[in-house]
Amino acid sequence: MEFKIKSGDLAKHKTPCLVLGVFEKRKLAPAGEVIDKASGGRLTELLKKGDLDGEPGRTLMLYDLPGVAAERVLLVGCGKRKEATRATYRQALAASVDLLQRTHAGEALSTLAEAAPEGLSHYLAVRDAVTTAAERVYRYSQTKDDKQAPKTPLRTLTLWVTKKQESDEAEQALRHGAAIAEGVTLARELGNLPGNLCTPSYLADQAHDLAARFDTLSVEVLEEAQMEELGMGALLSVSRGSRQPAKLIVFHYQGAGQGAAAAQRPVVLVGKGLTFDAGGISLKPGADMDEMKYDMCGGASVFGAVQAACELDLPIHLIGVVPASENLPDGDANKPGDIVKSLSGQTIEILNTDAEGRLILCDALTYSERFDPAVVIDLATLTGACVVALGKHASGLFTADDQLASELQAAGVAAWDRVWRLPLWEDYQAQLDSNFADMANVGGRDGGAITAACFLSRYAKKFPWAHLDIAGTAWLSGKEKGGTGRPVPLLVQVLLERSGVLSAST
Incomplete structure (x- = not known):
């Protein structure tokens, strides 16, 4: 599995799937707010329908969001913002990868590291994203024909950093996490x-x-x-x-x-x-x-x-x-x-x-x-x-x-x-x-x-x-x-x- 780091204009980034965090009571994480603004409030409008409240590990896949270059947008529940823990963060990471494995996206851009709980360093947030993704995509197949394997497995996961000056730390976390x-x-x-x-x-x-x-x-x-x-x-x-x-x-x-x-x-x-x-x-x-x-x-x-x-x-x-x-x-x-x-x-x-x-x-x-x-x-x-x-x-x-x-x-x-x-x-x-x-x-x-x-x-x-x-x-x-x-x-x-x-x- 390949991992990358990206920054820049999130709404203009072309990707098969963009992953955004949602806290309970339908509160978007900062990256989600950026995309909501770019789409003319479309995310807020869809969340009001009640299909996703932000419970840890719950997911909702959206398609053809206006003003957004991503083919798909995956919303992932991250729990209560003030009560978020590393466990609920990793639960959200795992849920996003599990759903991506069931789609035909093949690669994705994840912003979940910015929805990590308070007190967790950015380094560990990125490293957790890498190790959790690798853990979820692993499948044993040496002595069996894996008929349940995803038709389009997640091969590339790009991790979003909001500030370019954070890239060096994120790249180090990515290297360590991959190893x-x-x-x-x-x-x-x-x-x-x-x-x-x-x-x-x-x-x-x-x-x-x-x-x-x-x-x-x-x-x-x-x-x-x-x-x-x-x-x-x-x-x-x-x-x-x-x-x-x-x-x-x-x-x-x-x-x-x-x-x-x-x-x-x-x-x-x-x-x-x-x-x-x-x-x-x-x-x-x-x-x-x-x-x-x-x-x-x-x-x-x-x-x-x-x-x-x-x-x-x-x-x-x-x-x-x-x-x-x-x-x-x-x-x-x-x-x-x-x-x-x-x-x-x-x-x-x-x-x-x-x-x-x-x-x-x-x-x-x-x-x-x-x-x-x-x-x-x-x-x-x-x-x-x-x-x-x-x-x-x-x-x-x-x-x-x-x-x-x-x-x-x-x-x-x-x-x-x-x-x-x-x-x-x-x-x-x-x-x-x-x-x-x-x-x-x-x-x-x-x-x-x-x-x-x-x-x-x-x-x-x-x-x-x-x-x-x-x-x-x-x-x-x-x-x-x-x-x-x-x-x-x-x-x-x-x-x-x-x-x-x-x-x-x-």
């Missing part, structure tokens, strides 16, 4: 692929393909023999039950100003890459088990964030680590009661083979020590307990570092990819006690998301670290089943701020 959107799309596409296609080897191949596109990116893939030589007993214990060999995928990115970036301690992103999780010997229930292809969404989001950093040529040192495996029942699979030795030298009693994500992540975290990281952020579809706690709206955030927590929380708000901090108190660590190993891999039902984070914290003592549990946010179920691409927007926001491209949102 975030492409990263989200990559993460969604990898997540939506079935487990028989998206295997650990497939992910490794995709990593090599990504590195081939950018001179600033290189990738190395550790095979099982290399991991065994290093002593990654926890990770390799998970892949034993699968015919697919495990891979440890490592991205190395150094962007603009490579000399300075090379001297920086890197930001390290570690993403869980379980391409299918049946639970192993502790087999999951059959219902909805197909959704366990999404257990690699943490790894997919690392792919998406790395791609965005490359697209934007961010002046930052970034490393992405994706431990990739399957977790299946087999004669050689982990058994409850087995004890494995991790790369750190700590031993783990496996009480539940379905708590495998932490086993592959703990070795990846220990491996990350060699990079002397400025910060390590791991992201994983780790626990159903986090879904119970937070639902589908916020990802769980765990860290003992208050400053890092504040950074991630503020970045999540800025990116509209929010997180909620849960405790990581020492009190919970005792639940991982084992009579036979340094720790158990589960701590019981109580506080399951917290004890999972406590487990990982034992492998993250040598660097600033945060854990994101994205089990509730990485994909949707039911009629809207599909990957969301979260938390790519949050990660890219962090990279934009840490690289100095954007001011910190804290």
Whole structure:
């Protein structure tokens, strides 16, 4: 999808569709007032008929408006002007794109950014327009004939700025939004692929393909023999039950100003890459088990964030680590009661083979020590307990570092990819006690998301670290089943701020 920025005489701009905002009580946004004047009050006249009052997400398509060069004019409800929120703004953006997908316009000029709520910067208003549009036009089609696809999909969206001096900021927002959107799309596409296609080897191949596109990116893939030589007993214990060999995928990115970036301690992103999780010997229930292809969404989001950093040529040192495996029942699979030795030298009693994500992540975290990281952020579809706690709206955030927590929380708000901090108190660590190993891999039902984070914290003592549990946010179920691409927007926001491209949102 292509995005552009335009300014000038709105009424004279030729476009298949002009999108205008309408607040409740039929109050036109400023751009609508311009068009109303150009059309001799035609918009006011039509609104008085009562077909659109301005309710959030409601739409009304008009044709052949006098004095206006646009072929169509789409009115979109934006809610109450004084009570407008970012959520209602994004609802209006989504509604406009959804309707445009059902028309034969193919391209449109949207003025909705000027109808953004008070307090939302123009930069974020434009960026939200880009990311929301890209989200709404995405359709999965790799393994199906998409018979419901729009006959004339929205291919170009031009965003209106009222003042030419705002164009530079809008162009920056457009660039950032497009890179975030492409990263989200990559993460969604990898997540939506079935487990028989998206295997650990497939992910490794995709990593090599990504590195081939950018001179600033290189990738190395550790095979099982290399991991065994290093002593990654926890990770390799998970892949034993699968015919697919495990891979440890490592991205190395150094962007603009490579000399300075090379001297920086890197930001390290570690993403869980379980391409299918049946639970192993502790087999999951059959219902909805197909959704366990999404257990690699943490790894997919690392792919998406790395791609965005490359697209934007961010002046930052970034490393992405994706431990990739399957977790299946087999004669050689982990058994409850087995004890494995991790790369750190700590031993783990496996009480539940379905708590495998932490086993592959703990070795990846220990491996990350060699990079002397400025910060390590791991992201994983780790626990159903986090879904119970937070639902589908916020990802769980765990860290003992208050400053890092504040950074991630503020970045999540800025990116509209929010997180909620849960405790990581020492009190919970005792639940991982084992009579036979340094720790158990589960701590019981109580506080399951917290004890999972406590487990990982034992492998993250040598660097600033945060854990994101994205089990509730990485994909949707039911009629809207599909990957969301979260938390790519949050990660890219962090990279934009840490690289100095954007001011910190804290």
